[in-house]
Amino acid sequence: MRYPILFAVLLGTVVPVAAQDDAVYGGRAVAVTEDITLTGGEELFRGLCQGCHQPDGGGAEGAGNYPALAGNPNLAYPEYAISVVVNGQRAMPPFGDLLEDGQVAAVVRFIQTHWGNEAEIKASADLVEDARP
Numbered sequence: 693m694r695y696p697i698l699f700a701v702l703l704g705t706v707v708p709v710a711a712q713d714d715a716v717y718g719g720r721a722v723a724v725t726e727d728i729t730l731t732g733g734e735e736l737f738r739g740l741c742q743g744c745h746q747p748d749g750g751g752a753e754g755a756g757n758y759p760a761l762a763g764n765p766n767l768a769y770p771e772y773a774i775s776v777v778v779n780g781q782r783a784m785p786p787f788g789d790l791l792e793d794g795q796v797a798a799v800v801r802f803i804q805t806h807w808g809n810e811a812e813i814k815a816s817a818d819l820v821e822d823a824r825p
């Protein structure tokens with residue numbers, strides 16, 4: 693008879709997490725907004741980033757030095773990558789004027805979760821807003 697109580701407690705912890713995710717994106721249905729966000733992230737990476745960082749995130753050395761995003765420990769937390777994408781950094785151009793908060797969050801989420809990157813704390817639109825000058 694102890695199991696149903698335990699189950700109820702577990703459910704109680706899962707539901708607020710889902711609700712929080714929903715709030716971050718300001719969306720009405722978590723499943724739908726998550727889907728759009730992640731799909732958009734890959735498209736943005738393909739269109740804007742892979743020319744320098746390569747389709748497999750492996751980076752490149754030669755005429756320029758483009759750091760690998762694959763297996764990159766700097767992506768474990770979202771703030772640094774968000775700041776680089778919004779404001780630029782040395783030879784990395786800024787994308788803050790081109791992309792909306794949700795788009796920056798989407799592309800950073802994409803690089804945080806591919807090519808061996810498994811960040812637990814992922815980019816959100818709120819964090820992007822904070823990173824804007």
Ligand code: HEC
Binds near residue numbers: 757761764782
């Ligand atoms: C014109 C080439 C170019 C494009 C396009 C580009 N980057 Fe970069 N990126 C760079 C360079 C060069 C650096 C290294 C900057 C430095 O010296 O600190 C960099 C650094 C980064 C870093 C920090 C890596 C680290 O470990 O310090 C991240 C994250 C990043 N880029 C993500 C992106 C994303 C996401 C996009 C697309 C929205 C993108 N970049 C588009 C050239 C580019």
